[in-house]
Amino acid sequence: MSQSPEMRASDVERDRVAAVLREHTAVGRLTMDEFNERLEQLYKSKTYGELARLTADLPDVDLRQRQVAKVPEAAVAKKQHAGMRAAWGAWAMASSINWAIWLIISVTSGDMVYPWPLWVMGPWGVILLVSSVFGGNEDNKKKS
Numbered sequence: 001m002s003q004s005p006e007m008r009a010s011d012v013e014r015d016r017v018a019a020v021l022r023e024h025t026a027v028g029r030l031t032m033d034e035f036n037e038r039l040e041q042l043y044k045s046k047t048y049g050e051l052a053r054l055t056a057d058l059p060d061v062d063l064r065q066r067q068v069a070k071v072p073e074a075a076v077a078k079k080q081h082a083g084m085r086a087a088w089g090a091w092a093m094a095s096s097i098n099w100a101i102w103l104i105i106s107v108t109s110g111d112m113v114y115p116w117p118l119w120v121m122g123p124w125g126v127i128l129l130v131s132s133v134f135g136g137n138e139d140n141k142k143k144s
Contacts, residue, residue, distance in 0.1 A: 005048055005049025006047055009045065017051050017055060018042055021042070024058050024059075030058075041054060084128075084135070087131075091121065091128055094124075102117050
């Protein structure tokens with residue numbers, strides 16, 4: 001079955017076009033600026049027609065025959081959810097800032113100030129730890 005230009009494209013098709021664009025950049029048909037512009041347009045594209053326009057001025061490549069690198073299932077299962085990684089990053093940043101403030105106050109006051117950053121990072125960290133350990137991977141739950 002041939003795809004009409006109005007049919008919606010999937011992430012797999014976008015990945016195939018990205019691989020083709022990388023190859024054309026590697027052999028010098030596209031500059032890095034052109035590649036970056038097309039890549040930005042690529043991930044905004046929704047239909048086969050929009051994908052085809054990105055490679056219309058390049059030599060033909062059969063996108064259906066392109067092999068996309070597959071990630072092993074075990075690696076996907078171990079991969080932490082992007083939202084959880086962001087939450088841990090926010091926790092680490094807030095904890096670092098609070099400890100830096102505590103250290104500055106302790107040094108400038110001349111005595112050790114009560115380690116109040118523990119009250120900021122402790123409960124938050126425990127909640128994140130429990131969510132990370134027992135929360136599971138949301139992507140795997142959707143597949144089940």
